[in-house]
Every structure is written in structure tokens, then in C-alpha cells.
Amino acid sequence: MNVSPAPPPAPATIPPSGTAAPSWEDLVTHALLGTDRRPSGYGTADRPAPLALLDAAAVATVRRRAGLRPAPAARRPEPAPGDPRPALPAAAARRLALLLADRSGGTGGGRRGSAPDLTELLPQWLAAANAHGYAAPSHTLPALLDAARGRTDLRPAALAFAGPRALWLARLNPDWRFALRAAPGGGTALPGPEDGEAVRRLWQEGLFAERVALLGALRGRTPALTRDLLLSTWSTERAEDRLMFLDSLRAGLSGADEPFLEQALGDRSRNVRATAAELLAALPDSALAARMAVRAAACVALDRTGNSPAIVVEPPPECDSGMERDGVVVTPPTGRGERSWWLGQLVEAAPLGTWSRRLGGRTVPEIVALPVADGWQGELHAAWCRAAVRQKDPVWSRALLGSPSAPEAGGPGAVSLAERAKLLAALEPAERAAWVAGFIAAHGLSEAFQLLGSCAVPWAAPLGRAVVDALNIARDAGSYPWSFSGVMGLAERCLDPAETARLEALLAIPDEREDAAPGAGGYWAEAFQRLVTTLRLRAEMTAELTPAPPRPDAPPRPDASPRPVAPPRPGDQSRPGDQPPEAAG
Known part of the structure; x- marks a missing residue:
């Protein structure tokens, strides 16, 4: 039996020369709404509108891919600077990858489950890594910068840990330009007070962020030079800039600043006058x-x-x-x-x-x-x-x-x-913790959240015991634990892991009282399980970051120069777990 072949599909209609091609957004809009709800000129007698719309989308895709003209190759960037800090221990590097990859943020709502919230442990991990002076692994830098971009509270610690190579990457990716704004002088070297000509030139010609960074860098070393720079251009500065410059005097405020601040009391800006008065009032x-x-x-x-x-x-x-x-x-x-x-x-x-x-x-x-x-x-x-x-x-x-x-x-x-x-x-931190512990013992946890936030981390032993005892009392009261979720979250980050042994006795589901909320005991056991698991995890993190003592018979380790980081390709969206970048030439 002879079967005639199916006729070939009609070619896609390409707009004639001089006719504007449909935009990609227009094609997507038609596809989402449906060609029957939004009639268009894509359909013909031989080609139904849906198929013609898909043809037009295919043509637009080819047009977009082929529309780039050849251009001379751009100049390759310089290799990334080295980082002389010691390398992160292998176990700590694996932990960092897990912390950066976690995006759970809890289960949402009032109930959080029993699994730790890794995103809330990242700031503590970064603080500990910076205290040891470790360098960030090269392959984690993109994920670190992405995390710092999404959370401003992470930026100081994340950028300090990422080091100079993060600034090098930030100059190549617009999404990470915040790192340049956060770095003193936008990541450029600031002149020292001994180079008077360079200081004056940067103050006269630099960008606003560079000038603010210059004041901050000079304030601790030569406060008189800081005041001289301010006086040299004070009358020509904008009001909002004068306010920011004046704020730089808070660090190292002394009686030598009084004449300048007295002059600022007559400023034409009310905000500048108020800030000058506040600073003068801080000088008894x-x-x-x-x-x-x-x-x-x-x-x-x-x-x-x-x-x-x-x-x-x-x-x-x-x-x-x-x-x-x-x-x-x-x-x-x-x-x-x-x-x-x-x-x-x-x-x-x-x-x-x-x-x-x-x-x-x-x-x-x-x-x-x-x-x-x-x-x-x-x-x-x-x-x-x-x-x-x-x-x-x-x-x-x-x-x-x-x-x-x-x-x-x-x-x-x-x-x-x-x-x-x-x-x-x-x-002092010890007296502060003792006062808050006494407050919790007398009044419970319902009003203690703000007070707990002022205490040093990890919480001192008396404060930790007071919090655990108050949580136990709240559990025995028969209510749900969700009213104390804020304190629980603080305890996960601030409670000394040494309290884990006392908490283990609270993991069992208690006998339910007649006047208790249905299932409250199980939810409390789940919350305490998450707290115990998080404390154990924090203890593991601390152990992983603690350098191992050198063995007496171990030969000295030769210094290893870090490999330079290759520039990211356009549109590269590296994530934790990607392979380390290739070395730049």
C-alpha cells in the first residue's frame, strides 16, 4: 500500500525587511494568555495560530543567538591576587559548602521541625573562621558573594573571610559590586598620612565613598589631618555629605574636636547642627x-x-x-x-x-x-x-x-x-548576663527577648541555665512552643553547647495534662530536639575550625602559594559544589 508522505510544515513567517520582529516578551505574553484569547497575526489558513506562534518563537531564538557581531577579543584581566592566610581545614571547608548550599530557612510558619536552620549558623561560622585567620577556598567565593549580596548582615564577616580575591571578582561581575562599596576606598589602596599630596588629591578629586573611607582610615592615626581636610572643603560640600563626614568623628571623639564641632553648630542644615550637638554633648x-x-x-x-x-x-x-x-x-x-x-x-x-x-x-x-x-x-x-x-x-x-x-x-x-x-x-558582659538571668528567673521569657539580644555570645552559664529552666517551665505550662520561637532561635545561636547535657532530659514527650493544648508535648520535644541538634552541630563546627596541634615528629610544611582565581565567564552563575575555577594565566 502506497502511503503518501505528509506535507512538510509551512515555513515560519519571517517579517519582511524593515518590519519590526515581535519581541520576546510579546511572544511569551501571547503564549501565556493563549492565541484564542489574544488573537494575533501569527496564524494563517494553512498554519494554525498556536503552531505559527511556536514558529515565531523559534525564529526569535535563532535571531537572538545569531545577532551578535564578531568583535575583537577583550583584554584578559590580571590574575587574582594571592591570599597569604592559612588554608581552611578540609572538614571546615566541607561544612562551609553545606552552610552555603542550605536555603531551607526552616519549614515556615510557626512549626519549624527538628532540623537545624543552617542559614542562621553561617554568621557564627564566619566569625569563628575570621577569628582563626583562615582564607576562603577559591571555589566558595561565588557562593559567599551571593550569600552576602542577599543578606546585608553577612557582608562584613563574609567579605573579611573572602579576602582580596573577592574584590577582584567583584570588579568582573556587576552583581557583586556591593563588595567594592563595602571595602575601604572601593577596594583600592588608600594613601597614608605621610603621603600628603596623594591624600589631598584623593580628598579633592575622589568619589564620595573613597573620601569617606579616607576619613575613616586617617581618623585613628592622624585626627588633626582629618579635621584639616574637613575644614578645607566644608563650605562647598552638600548638606548630606557634610552629615556623613561629621559622623566620621564619632570614632576617637576628643576635646580637640570641640572647636570644629562648635563651628558646625551654626551650619545651615538642621541635621548637621543636631549631629554636632550630639557629639559635643558626649564630651562632658x-x-x-x-x-x-x-x-x-x-x-x-x-x-x-x-x-x-x-x-x-x-x-x-x-x-x-x-x-x-x-x-x-x-x-x-x-x-x-x-x-x-x-x-x-x-x-x-x-x-x-x-x-x-x-x-x-x-x-x-x-x-x-x-x-x-x-x-x-x-x-x-x-x-x-x-x-x-x-x-x-x-x-x-x-x-x-x-x-x-x-x-x-x-x-x-x-x-x-x-x-x-x-x-x-x-x-560588663558578666554583669549584664547576671542581670538578665535574674530578670528571666523573676518574670519568665515573655518579655526577655530584647534583653537577651544585648548579651554576649555564647551566653554565660548562669544565663544559659536561666533560659533552659524558663523553657522547661513554659513546657510544663502546657502551651505550644511557638510563642517562644524567637527565644528558641536565639538559644540555638547563643546557648553554650555545654548545656546540651541538661537539655537531653527534655527530649522525651511528657505526659499530657488535661488542660494542656493538644499535642503540645510532642511539639516541645521536637523543638528541644532541634535545639540539641543545633548545639551539637555548633560544637562540631568549633572543633573543625580549631587548628590541630603540630606533631613533634612532623616535618615543617612548605608554604603553598594559592592558585589564582580565573575570571568568571559572562553570565556565569557558579554555585556551591561547582568545580574550582581554572587558573588565570
């Missing part, structure tokens, strides 16, 4: 601090007419031009009274040493314990809290915090937990 011996002390002392006095001494407050009746020049903001926020707003700013800027002289030579705890008349205690204590934080005064911070078992009784009743967390920052 500055003229601005003395002026603020006089103003604040006129508003706060000791009243001895009653049965016991008390503090009386009379807020300023107006905000005069002198107060405004010294940084007092005239207009209060919505819902705040003008006079109380001005009072708070005066007390906050006054040196804390003012109050012992003003209030009868009393000690700081005695001053804080004094009653305040007419309902001004919350306002006055809140201003003292801000002053203690600004001036980093541990004596005032300790007195204002009060007893952790009854903060309101010995401290400022109107001060929020966020302000208490700032006060804790002025204390």
Missing part, C-alpha cells in the same frame, strides 16, 4: 555640655519642705535661640507636650555629674531612689536613661536598671524594655 567637658548643665539644673531641684526630700521639676517655659543652636529640637512629636519635650532634651544632654552636685551630694542610687513630684518621674528617669546610654556610664545604668527581680521598684517605671537593653550595654 565641652562648652555645650556646660551650657546644657546650667539649663537642666535650672529645671530640676531638691525640695526639702515636705516630710522627706523629693525632686521637683519645672520645665523650661520656652525654647530660645541659644537652646535651638545647641541642638534642642523645637517642635515635639505628635501627642507630646512642648515643655516636657524640651526638658527631656536638656537633661539628656547634660553631663550626669551635674546631678550629684545639684541634689545635695547624693550618690547615684540615692538620686534615682528619690521621689519625683507631680508625675515627672517617668519623664526625668527616661531622660537620665538616654544620658547614661549616650555617655556610657555604668554607675547610672546600674542604678536606673534597678533590681532585676523588681525593675519597676528600683528603676524607671516608664522605661521600656528596649531602653533597658541599651542600659545593659554599658555594663
Whole structure:
């Protein structure tokens, strides 16, 4: 039987010369909507519209692939710089690849499962690797840069670990240009203070990021030169640039900066004036601090007419031009009274040493314990809290915090937990951890999240025990663990792995109480299992990063120069697990 061959498909219709070809976006839109819902000119009597649309897409694909004209080869980049730091141990390198490859971020929702969240361990791993001074393996650099691009909190540690070769890669891939912005001077070498001509030229002609980096580099070595550079161009700088430049004086602030800051109090920008006033207020011996002390002392006095001494407050009746020049903001926020707003700013800027002289030579705890008349205690204590934080005064911070078992009784009743967390920052780490442990023992975990974030990592033993005990109490209460997911997440990152043994007793599913939430015991066991697994993993990470002691009989290891990193090909999207790049010539 003769079978006639099927007719060949009609050739795709190619737009005539001078007619614009359909864009790829237009073709995709037609395909998604359907040719019956969005009629087009692709179909013919011999060729149905869907097939004609596919033909047009094929033509567009060929057109795109063939549309590049030959061009001279670009100049090959220089080889990547070497990294003299010691190589990462093999086990730690494998761990890094696993951390970079994990994208789970938990299971989502309130229930997180029992598996550790590896993405949350990456910052801790990077900090430990940087503390040992290791160099990043070449093949992990693309994944490191991708991770730092997606998480700004990773950038400082990731770029420090990645080293100079990351900057070399960043110059070749626009997606990683953030690394150049984060590096001092955009990854270029900054001149030293001894090269005065190069410093002046970079300050006069450099990009804004380079000038900010130059100020930061010179500030710690030659603060006088930093001030000279600022003065040389101050009047011609933009207001937003003057604000950033002024902010660079926070590092190493001293009385030598006072004349320049006093001059900045007359700046035409309100934000610049406010920053200059804030910096001057941080200098207890500055003229601005003395002026603020006089103003604040006129508003706060000791009243001895009653049965016991008390503090009386009379807020300023107006905000005069002198107060405004010294940084007092005239207009209060919505819902705040003008006079109380001005009072708070005066007390906050006054040196804390003012109050012992003003209030009868009393000690700081005695001053804080004094009653305040007419309902001004919350306002006055809140201003003292801000002053203690600004001036980093541990004596005032300790007195204002009060007893952790009854903060309101010995401290400022109107001060929020966020302000208490700032006060804790002025204390030594051991005292800070002990105070938070006492707070948790008295009040539980429901209000402790912000306070825990101010404690040093890993948590001290008393704080770790307090957190574990509070979690155990919460479990026995019969509620679901999801209300404590934030504390659980902190514990996974901050609890000392030595607490693992105490936690193992909590892995069993407890007997369910009659008034308990259904299945709560199982969910708690799952949460504790994840915590224990994460702590064990952190212990393994620490062991992997710890250099092995050299064997007495081992021969000295010859220095090995790192292989240069090859430039990425256009459009290359390397990921963890890719083969190491080939060496650049």
C-alpha cells in the first residue's frame, strides 16, 4: 500500500525587511494568555495560530543567538591576587559548602521541625573562621558573594573571610559590586598620612565613598589631618555629605574636636547642627555640655519642705535661640507636650555629674531612689536613661536598671524594655548576663527577648541555665512552643553547647495534662530536639575550625602559594559544589 508522505510544515513567517520582529516578551505574553484569547497575526489558513506562534518563537531564538557581531577579543584581566592566610581545614571547608548550599530557612510558619536552620549558623561560622585567620577556598567565593549580596548582615564577616580575591571578582561581575562599596576606598589602596599630596588629591578629586573611607582610615592615626581636610572643603560640600563626614568623628571623639564641632553648630542644615550637638554633648567637658548643665539644673531641684526630700521639676517655659543652636529640637512629636519635650532634651544632654552636685551630694542610687513630684518621674528617669546610654556610664545604668527581680521598684517605671537593653550595654558582659538571668528567673521569657539580644555570645552559664529552666517551665505550662520561637532561635545561636547535657532530659514527650493544648508535648520535644541538634552541630563546627596541634615528629610544611582565581565567564552563575575555577594565566 502506497502511503503518501505528509506535507512538510509551512515555513515560519519571517517579517519582511524593515518590519519590526515581535519581541520576546510579546511572544511569551501571547503564549501565556493563549492565541484564542489574544488573537494575533501569527496564524494563517494553512498554519494554525498556536503552531505559527511556536514558529515565531523559534525564529526569535535563532535571531537572538545569531545577532551578535564578531568583535575583537577583550583584554584578559590580571590574575587574582594571592591570599597569604592559612588554608581552611578540609572538614571546615566541607561544612562551609553545606552552610552555603542550605536555603531551607526552616519549614515556615510557626512549626519549624527538628532540623537545624543552617542559614542562621553561617554568621557564627564566619566569625569563628575570621577569628582563626583562615582564607576562603577559591571555589566558595561565588557562593559567599551571593550569600552576602542577599543578606546585608553577612557582608562584613563574609567579605573579611573572602579576602582580596573577592574584590577582584567583584570588579568582573556587576552583581557583586556591593563588595567594592563595602571595602575601604572601593577596594583600592588608600594613601597614608605621610603621603600628603596623594591624600589631598584623593580628598579633592575622589568619589564620595573613597573620601569617606579616607576619613575613616586617617581618623585613628592622624585626627588633626582629618579635621584639616574637613575644614578645607566644608563650605562647598552638600548638606548630606557634610552629615556623613561629621559622623566620621564619632570614632576617637576628643576635646580637640570641640572647636570644629562648635563651628558646625551654626551650619545651615538642621541635621548637621543636631549631629554636632550630639557629639559635643558626649564630651562632658565641652562648652555645650556646660551650657546644657546650667539649663537642666535650672529645671530640676531638691525640695526639702515636705516630710522627706523629693525632686521637683519645672520645665523650661520656652525654647530660645541659644537652646535651638545647641541642638534642642523645637517642635515635639505628635501627642507630646512642648515643655516636657524640651526638658527631656536638656537633661539628656547634660553631663550626669551635674546631678550629684545639684541634689545635695547624693550618690547615684540615692538620686534615682528619690521621689519625683507631680508625675515627672517617668519623664526625668527616661531622660537620665538616654544620658547614661549616650555617655556610657555604668554607675547610672546600674542604678536606673534597678533590681532585676523588681525593675519597676528600683528603676524607671516608664522605661521600656528596649531602653533597658541599651542600659545593659554599658555594663560588663558578666554583669549584664547576671542581670538578665535574674530578670528571666523573676518574670519568665515573655518579655526577655530584647534583653537577651544585648548579651554576649555564647551566653554565660548562669544565663544559659536561666533560659533552659524558663523553657522547661513554659513546657510544663502546657502551651505550644511557638510563642517562644524567637527565644528558641536565639538559644540555638547563643546557648553554650555545654548545656546540651541538661537539655537531653527534655527530649522525651511528657505526659499530657488535661488542660494542656493538644499535642503540645510532642511539639516541645521536637523543638528541644532541634535545639540539641543545633548545639551539637555548633560544637562540631568549633572543633573543625580549631587548628590541630603540630606533631613533634612532623616535618615543617612548605608554604603553598594559592592558585589564582580565573575570571568568571559572562553570565556565569557558579554555585556551591561547582568545580574550582581554572587558573588565570
